[in-house]
Amino acid sequence: MKECIHQIKQVLPPKSWSEDPDIIAPYLQEWRGRWQGQTPFLLLPGTTSETADMVKICAAHKTPLTTQGGNTGLVGGQIPQGEVLLSTLRMNKVSTPNLDDMSLVCGAGATLQAVQEAASKAKVLFPLSLASQGSCTIGGNLATNAGGVHVLKYGTAGELVLGLEAVLADGSIFHGLNTLRKDNTGYDLSRLLVGAEGTLGIITAATLKLSPKPQxxxxxxxxxxxxxxxxxxxxxxxxxxxxxxxxxxxxxxxxxxxxxxxxxxxxxxxxxxxxxxxxxxxxxxxxxxxxxxxxxxxxxxxxxxxxxxxxxxxxxxxxxxxxxxxSAAQKPIGATIKHDISVPITRVPDFIRRADLAVLKHVPGCRPLSFGHFGDGNIHYNIGQPENMSGEKFMALEPQINDIVYDIVDALAGSISAEHGIGILKTAQLQKRADPTKLRTMRQIKKALDPDNIMNPRVLEV
Ligand SMILES: Cc1cc2nc3c(=O)[nH]c(=O)nc-3n(C[C@H](O)[C@H](O)[C@H](O)COP(=O)(O)OP(=O)(O)OC[C@H]3O[C@@H](n4cnc5c(N)ncnc54)[C@H](O)[C@@H]3O)c2cc1C
CATH class of the missing domain: 3.30.70.2190 (Alpha-Beta Plaits)
Incomplete structure (x- = not known):
């Protein structure tokens, strides 16, 4: 890694990297304090070609890197544990909306709010809407295929993108920034990067689909x-x-x-x-x-x-x-064990009833809280520590509680991650519960695109 860092410092300008612990520190904090990151080196590319130069050097040295956007992810994938950290925040340009194509191009580091505001200024709508929109980035939204409160009408982040530009694990650039509504020319690489949580490449820019603004x-x-x-x-x-x-x-x-x-x-x-x-x-x-x-x-x-x-x-x-x-209001109640599940919409009442009964039986006095996107069958099922139990004792029960909740999800033909992704939090559950053919295919795709496993190596862990 030392050699890799040395080479990047030789090739890239000083504003595109940092070794200063004070500058790096905020990138290593997960907002809820669940994960503390570590990295010797922060990459701050200002352009796609700088990103490609950095990745090429990392690839040559087989040096792993973790990509970070707005650092609002809830499953830990953006927090490095020793890898080089690449932040997309400098690639934040938002173009003026093209009202003929009803599209907008932006850098991956643009915040969702900046994109919403650019659309609104042009009297159109970019409908993705999350409580974290002031900080989360378009790159992060696409890498996690974010949902939010308007999926019911407009779909997830992945349904709002027309094309992507990305740097792959060997440093090559995928030029997919088109505005086509139809493009059936083989595998859809943009779509493959959506929801890949940074494991297949670094998204550097996106063309987004706009909608008419409701009156x-x-x-x-x-x-x-x-x-x-x-x-x-x-x-x-x-x-x-x-x-x-x-x-x-x-x-x-x-x-x-x-x-x-x-x-x-x-x-x-x-x-x-x-x-x-x-x-x-x-x-x-x-x-x-x-x-x-x-x-x-x-x-x-x-x-x-x-x-x-x-x-x-x-x-x-x-x-x-x-x-x-x-989400913010749960912090003062102490430790919470969180789930982001989906089931068929008609089974949501059944899920809540069964999960409440089961977790209260397992941990009397715990405080289950169901909230979220009922209209999509997506419930955030968070369980607060009992008032008379320590946070540590409660969190030690997390594996058992997860199994209780996810067994109910499986019984109702649901998903253990509706919109937050797998990150590092749910890798074991993914291995345990995903369809074996899906897992095998995911492994083959990862191996084909990132044979040395340098892109977010701890995320998904297929
Ligand atoms: C208060 C709050 C409310 C939230 N509400 C919702 C909600 O309603 N719906 C929802 O879906 N999520 C929600 N989230 C989760 C989070 O905001 C989203 O997952 C968001 O899409 C993450 O974007 P980010 O830029 O912060 O990504 P980060 O947290 O920085 O990264 C998340 C993942 O994406 C990868 N990544 C980031 N940028 C790139 C890139 N350019 N290329 C490749 N990989 C990349 C990272 O490596 C990591 O694996 C919420 C979070 C908070 C704190």
């Missing part, structure tokens, strides 16, 4: 008794194809947000076991009555017990921030 957005928070009622409501709310968000929150989640995040309040006087944040988008103005009628019918039928509809943008933002703060 009216109606957002509401409803109170209801159970996930089964939420499923009934989803059926009622979907009509007309306007539904763009359907997010479940168990009461305990909203309680954490109102208790621990300043300025947050529950708009209902009486607490309910569950809440759903709903959003409808319309290309024409003022279809608020249409939404009110759906909620009135749901109230009448006993599907929901209460509802508030945002009267303006500020109120709509307030409702969304209740949902977006759930």
């Amino acid at each position: 009216t957005i109606v957002r509401a928070l409803v109170a209801l008794e159970s996930p089964t009622k939420a499923l009934q409501l989803l059926g009622m709310a979907r009509g007309g194809g306007h539904l763009s968000m359907f997010e479940l929150m168990a009461r305990i989640g909203l309680d954490y947000v109102t208790r621990y995040i300043p300025g947050q309040t529950n708009p209902f006087a009486k607490p309910a076991p569950y809440y759903v944040l709903i959003e409808w988008e319309f290309e024409q103005s003022a279809l608020k009555n249409w939404c009110e009628n759906i909620l009135a019918a749901a109230l009448e039928a006993g599907v929901i017990t209460d509802a508030v509809i945002a009267k303006n943008g500020a109120e709509a933002d307030k409702l969304l921030s209740l949902r977006e703060n759930i």
Whole structure:
């Protein structure tokens, strides 16, 4: 590795790398404190060709590297453990949207928010929306095939990309930055890099697909008794194809947000076991009555017990921030064991009921919290430590609790990672549960594209 670092320092300008521990330190911190990274050397390429030069040198010395975007990933793949660390943050240029092609080109290090803002300025929409959007990057979004709150209507990050530019493990550049909507010329390399979590190459730029901006957005928070009622409501709310968000929150989640995040309040006087944040988008103005009628019918039928509809943008933002703060609001409660699972949408109530019963039986007093993208069948199932147990003792139970939760997911034909990826957190579970043919094929692809295993070598570990 020493020789590799020496050579990079000879070839690349000083602003494109650093050995200064003070500069490197923030890149090594995982925001929840779950992983502490280590690296002797930070690469900060400003262009694709600099990235290619760096990778070529690493490849020649068989020196492993870890790629990092905004460092908001939740499964540890972006945190190096001794490898060279390559940050994409300097490759952050966002082009002006092309409104004829309805596309936009950006560097992999551009934040999702910068892309959203560029689209919005041109009166169009880039619909990917995550609570981490101020920090996460387009490269990270694509490498993890991120989901978020608008998948229901617009699809995952991978469905919003037209083409990619990337540096492969031998340092060659894949020039796939096209704006084609149709391109059936063999294997889709851009698509292969999506969700690969940096194990097959470094994404350096992307062409993204834009959508027309909705004229009216109606957002509401409803109170209801159970996930089964939420499923009934989803059926009622979907009509007309306007539904763009359907997010479940168990009461305990909203309680954490109102208790621990300043300025947050529950708009209902009486607490309910569950809440759903709903959003409808319309290309024409003022279809608020249409939404009110759906909620009135749901109230009448006993599907929901209460509802508030945002009267303006500020109120709509307030409702969304209740949902977006759930992750941050769990930090003060101590240790949490987190799962990001998906099951067929109709099985979500069954999953929550079975998982709650099973984990409470295994660890009495633990605090299960279900929240997230109910409309996609994707639930973040987080379990807080019991108040009378130490965090360490609780975390020692993580392997058993994971098996309990993932056995239920398997029984319901679901996935152990809906949108966060495998990273280093779930490699053992992937080996244990994935289809053997899929695993074997993944290994063959990895071997073909990265024979010396230098790209994010600890991630996926196929
Ligand atoms: C508060 C909060 C809310 C979140 N909500 C959601 C959500 O709703 N939906 C969701 O899907 N995720 C969510 N996440 C997880 C996270 O934000 C996403 O996974 C995001 O896509 C990661 O982007 P990043 O730039 O931070 O990537 P990083 O964390 O830096 O990296 C993540 C992975 O991608 C790889 N990678 C990064 N950039 C590149 C690149 N250019 N080329 C190749 N590989 C690369 C890394 O090596 C690593 O394996 C949330 C996270 C937080 C903290």
